[in-house]
Amino acid sequence: MSIAEVNTEPQAGQTAERPLIVDDFSISVATKNGSGSQTANTTLLRALFKMGIPVSGKNVFPSNIQGMPTWYTIRVSKDNYIGRRLHAEIVVAMNPATALEDHQLVEPGGVFMYADDIKIPLNRSDLSYYPIPVKKIASENETDPKLRSYVANMVYVGALAQLLNINLSDIEGALLYHFRGKRKPVDSNMKVVRLSAEWVKANLPKTDPFIVSKLNLTDGLIMIDGNTAAGLGAIYGGVTFAAWYPITPATGVADALNEYLPRLRIDPVTKAPTYAIIQAEDELAALGMVIGAGWAGVRSMTSTSGPGISLMAEFTGYGYFADIPAVIWDVQRMGPSTGMPTKVSQGDIIPAHYLGHGDGRHPCLIPGSVYECFEFGWRAFDVAERLQTPVFVLSDLDLGMNQWMTKPFDYPEEPINRGKVLTAEDLKKLGIGGYKRYRDVDGDGVAWRTLPGTDHPAAAYFTRGTGHNDEAKLSERTDDWEKSMARLARKFETARSIVPAPIVDQVEDAEVGIIAYGSTDAPIVEARSMLAEAGIKTSYMRVRALPLSHAVKAFVAAHKRTYIVEMNSDAQMCQLVRLDMPELATAVRPCNHNDGMPLTAVWISGAITDKEKSK
Amino acid sequence: MTTLPVVKPVSPAPAAAAAVKKVNIIGLERTDYKGADSTLCAGCGHDSIASQIITACYEVGLSPERLIKFSGIGCSSKSPAYFMSRSFGINTLHGRMATVATGALTANHKLNGIGVSGDGDTGSIGLGNFKHMLRRNVHMVYIIENNGVYGLTKGQFSATADVGQELKHAGRNELPPIDLCLEALAADCGFVARGFAGDPKQVVALIKAALSHRGTAVLDIISPCVTFNNKDESTKSYAWGKANDERINDFTFVAPQVEITAEFEPGESKEVELHDGSRILLKRLDQGHNPTDRYAAMTLLQQAREKQMFITGLIYVDSSRESLAEHENLGDVPLARLPNEKLRPSKDTLQKIMASMA
Ligand SMILES: Cc1ncc(C[n+]2csc(CCOP(=O)(O)OP(=O)(O)O)c2C)c(N)n1
Ligand code: SF4
Ligand SMILES: [Mg+2]
Numbered sequence: 001m002s003i004a005e006v007n008t009e010p011q012a013g014q015t016a017e018r019p020l021i022v023d024d025f026s027i028s029v030a031t032k033n034g035s036g037s038q039t040a041n042t043t044l045l046r047a048l049f050k051m052g053i054p055v056s057g058k059n060v061f062p063s064n065i066q067g068m069p070t071w072y073t074i075r076v077s078k079d080n081y082i083g084r085r086l087h088a089e090i091v092v093a094m095n096p097a098t099a100l101e102d103h104q105l106v107e108p109g110g111v112f113m114y115a116d117d118i119k120i121p122l123n124r125s126d127l128s129y130y131p132i133p134v135k136k137i138a139s140e141n142e143t144d145p146k147l148r149s150y151v152a153n154m155v156y157v158g159a160l161a162q163l164l165n166i167n168l169s170d171i172e173g174a175l176l177y178h179f180r181g182k183r184k185p186v187d188s189n190m191k192v193v194r195l196s197a198e199w200v201k202a203n204l205p206k207t208d209p210f211i212v213s214k215l216n217l218t219d220g221l222i223m224i225d226g227n228t229a230a231g232l233g234a235i236y237g238g239v240t241f242a243a244w245y246p247i248t249p250a251t252g253v254a255d256a257l258n259e260y261l262p263r264l265r266i267d268p269v270t271k272a273p274t275y276a277i278i279q280a281e282d283e284l285a286a287l288g289m290v291i292g293a294g295w296a297g298v299r300s301m302t303s304t305s306g307p308g309i310s311l312m313a314e315f316t317g318y319g320y321f322a323d324i325p326a327v328i329w330d331v332q333r334m335g336p337s338t339g340m341p342t343k344v345s346q347g348d349i350i351p352a353h354y355l356g357h358g359d360g361r362h363p364c365l366i367p368g369s370v371y372e373c374f375e376f377g378w379r380a381f382d383v384a385e386r387l388q389t390p391v392f393v394l395s396d397l398d399l400g401m402n403q404w405m406t407k408p409f410d411y412p413e414e415p416i417n418r419g420k421v422l423t424a425e426d427l428k429k430l431g432i433g434g435y436k437r438y439r440d441v442d443g444d445g446v447a448w449r450t451l452p453g454t455d456h457p458a459a460a461y462f463t464r465g466t467g468h469n470d471e472a473k474l475s476e477r478t479d480d481w482e483k484s485m486a487r488l489a490r491k492f493e494t495a496r497s498i499v500p501a502p503i504v505d506q507v508e509d510a511e512v513g514i515i516a517y518g519s520t521d522a523p524i525v526e527a528r529s530m531l532a533e534a535g536i537k538t539s540y541m542r543v544r545a546l547p548l549s550h551a552v553k554a555f556v557a558a559h560k561r562t563y564i565v566e567m568n569s570d571a572q573m574c575q576l577v578r579l580d581m582p583e584l585a586t587a588v589r590p591c592n593h594n595d596g597m598p599l600t601a602v603w604i605s606g607a608i609t610d611k612e613k614s615k
Numbered sequence: 616m617t618t619l620p621v622v623k624p625v626s627p628a629p630a631a632a633a634a635v636k637k638v639n640i641i642g643l644e645r646t647d648y649k650g651a652d653s654t655l656c657a658g659c660g661h662d663s664i665a666s667q668i669i670t671a672c673y674e675v676g677l678s679p680e681r682l683i684k685f686s687g688i689g690c691s692s693k694s695p696a697y698f699m700s701r702s703f704g705i706n707t708l709h710g711r712m713a714t715v716a717t718g719a720l721t722a723n724h725k726l727n728g729i730g731v732s733g734d735g736d737t738g739s740i741g742l743g744n745f746k747h748m749l750r751r752n753v754h755m756v757y758i759i760e761n762n763g764v765y766g767l768t769k770g771q772f773s774a775t776a777d778v779g780q781e782l783k784h785a786g787r788n789e790l791p792p793i794d795l796c797l798e799a800l801a802a803d804c805g806f807v808a809r810g811f812a813g814d815p816k817q818v819v820a821l822i823k824a825a826l827s828h829r830g831t832a833v834l835d836i837i838s839p840c841v842t843f844n845n846k847d848e849s850t851k852s853y854a855w856g857k858a859n860d861e862r863i864n865d866f867t868f869v870a871p872q873v874e875i876t877a878e879f880e881p882g883e884s885k886e887v888e889l890h891d892g893s894r895i896l897l898k899r900l901d902q903g904h905n906p907t908d909r910y911a912a913m914t915l916l917q918q919a920r921e922k923q924m925f926i927t928g929l930i931y932v933d934s935s936r937e938s939l940a941e942h943e944n945l946g947d948v949p950l951a952r953l954p955n956e957k958l959r960p961s962k963d964t965l966q967k968i969m970a971s972m973a
Contacts (some may be wrong), residue, residue, distance in 0.1 A: 091943030175625035222972035240950045272946030276721050281747040288714025297951035314708055408969035411962040414956045452683050452703035453726050464706040604941040
């Protein structure tokens with residue numbers, strides 16, 4: 001076939017003989033950054049979701065505002081597998097700059113839909129080709145050249161809807177969701193979608209086997225990104241003070257606070273806000289403010305990503321030594337400084353856990369779904385205030401910025417737990433000399449605290465990062481220092497039982513265990529069934545926090561080999577697991593990959609199969 | 616409308632107590648404002664300032680339980696431990712007092728704040744955070760104990776060292792000094808003053824007025840380091856200060872509801888009202904500096920910097936800009952005192968949000 005010469009006749013060996021493939025494929029849309037394709041892509045995603053078909057959407061975007069290549073992939077899966085797939089069966093090429101490669105990467109037997117002004121050799125006999133007159137339809141419908149590229153994106157939505165059988169009413173519903181019920185933009189977008197669908201119907205006979213068909217597998221579910229879930233979770237955990245500094249991919253957390261707090265935390269009587277949000281001058285200042293607010297007695301948090309975490313090191317160490325609660329929400333991204341700021345990674349596990357100076361390990365909660373982003377959003381405050389220490393929540397870019405299906409978030413069942421705080425009344429009862437800020441009266445490493453403004457002459461104490469005794473008095477005595485450190489070690493043990501426990505699926509007579517955490521859950525579920533088909537039975541433990549639960553050791557002990565699947569180069573969780581159980585270290589095997597993209601089930605099952613061959 | 620804490624005492628002293636011992640207007644003795652014993656070098660300017668803080672707070676009748684003390688790191692930053700033990704205090708990180716104070720005083724905007732920092736702490740490592748705090752106008756008194764040197768790390772130059780200042784190990788400074796009062800003015804600070812640890816009376820008056828300012832009040836107090844920077848030629852020494860201190864104004868601080876007794880001739884004085892109703896009465900305005908004139912304040916500071924003049928007094932005052940707590944529109948109950956039921960929105964609000972995402 002020559003350049004842009006397209007055979008729109010049904011091709012031999014396609015629809016005629018191939019069975020239909022229903023609700024089980026991936027779509028990849030290649031566009032330019034800043035061209036407004038997000039509306040089109042999330043509309044497609046939500047329309048499929050509304051049809052009851054399990055979906056996941058992943059935005060693969062550059063650190064750029066306009067012009068660089070961007071891909072959006074949608075996985076459609078009747079089997080509920082929502083991990084990323086490496087290549088798509090259906091590719092929509094809207095960006096001439098990447099069309100050549102996009103074309104090569106279409107799965108065999110797939111679809112190549114393209115804007116008809118893209119000129120590349122269309123030389124694969126296994127594909128169905130659909131040229132779409134995107135510019136023509138767009139310019140006929142939009143006179144404003146600035147809006148034309150937005151409209152152009154709706155052209156491929158209409159074309160896909162026609163070819164794949166997506167209900168136009170569900171597309172309209174998705175647009176209504178996107179535009180928050182505003183009729184005007186919905187109507188103008190729908191007009192283009194309809195025209196495009198009609199044009200395809202009249203001009204392009206279907207030659208591929210892919211279609212969607214209504215299911216009921218998303219009934220009762222919602223779709224949301226992990227950052228919004230985090231913000232909402234924090235709000236239902238009573239967040240009262242937040243300080244932050246803009247950084248991809250964490251900004252969405254602060255955006256959610258800024259969107260929902262004004263609706264949910266205005267005093268009904270006085271109309272005054274019962275919260276404060278400050279955009280700080282940098283991350284160091286953000287955590288300084290959060291530490292100050294936490295010390296003074298409010299539930300306070302910051303959100304950031306790797307580079308911000310490094311700036312927060314000194315304050316984290318300080319909070320640890322001075323026993324000050326704080327929640328640090330880390331949406332992990334790839335690498336140092338600017339690294340690959342729009343790519344995912346689980347590279348902050350060790351840095352966050354050990355952040356600071358000198359000794360110190362911090363509790364880290366690790367959500368594996370948007371549902372858990374919400375749950376850990378509120379739980380993190382209970383953990384931080386009960387333990388009186390900085391607590392990290394380690395989300396990542398994939399969880400944080402992409403849309404995920406989930407059951408609706410449950411309202412927290414447990415009452416708010418503000419930890420050990422003494423009031424003026426309590427002090428009166430305790431009598432003179434009864435209160436010592438750092439005395440471990442309960443033996444769990446967590447001492448009672450008072451809050452500034454407590455109206456009692458014995459309430460005050462002086463907080464410092466310097467050595468102190470249990471009365472919070474300056475001390476450089478070696479025995480006082482050792483006592484402080486021993487108390488903090490007890491606190492770390494207390495943390496083990498307070499943080500969320502792992503979730504385990506232990507399979508009888510499985511020799512192989514898999515330990516993973518965070519957003520890799522989705523591909524692991526799929527990889528396990530691939531492994532099972534290949535004859536490798538696996539148990540699965542999803543770790544949800546540091547310090548590691550004692551159950552981790554039992555899990556490792558119950559399997560001959562346990563693979564720690566993770567997205568970083570240093571096999572960070574693997575190192576931590578081995579540290580916790582040196583006697584079992586050889587049974588603990590790294591299985592890590594770190595290229596900036598979410599793991600795929602194919603990679604995980606392949607890697608474990610290979611490792612099993614050479615065990 | 617957000618209301619800020621007022622220094623003004625709530626109830627007068629019980630008469631019986633007053634009869635027996637000398638107490639202030641809220642019935643506390645001066646010893647109730649004491650701190651731990653100082654561990655600074657004998658004669659250090661910082662100790663003198665700590666006792667002026669005690670005097671000022673005692674005399675205005677500030678309740679120790681209503682105050683938070685803040686500091687960074689340095690000899691100067693140690694001193695909050697040496698005054699007012701009945702007040703909460705937090706000795707933060709080097710240069711980071713401003714950030715912690717911003718958080719704490721937003722969490723509880725009904726408390727007063729006094730911060731003590733050093734010239735290294737504020738002028739070098741913490742300069743950025745300092746200016747951003749001023750921009751936000753956090754309601755507190757920010758004292759810089761300025762000795763032109765790093766005391767705690769044993770005698771390196773700080774950024775406020777004057778050109779020509781010599782130190783035993785560091786040699787001679789050739790770089791222009793950072794003037795923290797100028798920096799404060801440039802950051803829209805509404806209360807800028809300079810004092811001298813060797814002039815306790817003026818320091819007390821400045822602290823009292825600063826406590827009544829709305830927002831951040833910056834006091835740059837020259838505080839000689841007797842160990843590392845007190846040679847007579849040093850512009851930060853006691854001798855230099857005593858010989859060169861040029862007061863730019865005389866003023867009297869008048870607490871709210873106190874009648875002004877005729878101390879000044881009419882026409883000779885200017886009255887500046889502070890947020891809690893207290894007033895500053897300025898004397899000798901015709902010859903001296905007018906601290907309500909921002910440009911005059913800048914010019915004065917710039918000239919003093921160029922000529923290495925040691926000016927002290929109230930450089931600039933303007934209480935009209937709202938503080939951070941007011942900007943955030945915080946209510947009468949401090950955020951840190953909200954009951955649990957005000958923290959977690961109701962179940963139906965979550966259900967509504969969830970329904971909207973289906
Ligand atoms: C991050 C950090 N860097 C360096 C230090 C060491 N350090 C302690 S105090 C100080 C300088 C203090 O100078 P200044 O603020 O002028 O206070 P002074 O001792 O003169 O009162 C330095 C550099 C530190 N504590 N933390
Ligand atoms: S070294 Fe200087 S600043 Fe530090 S305590 Fe001694 S005199 Fe004061
Ligand atoms: Mg100094």
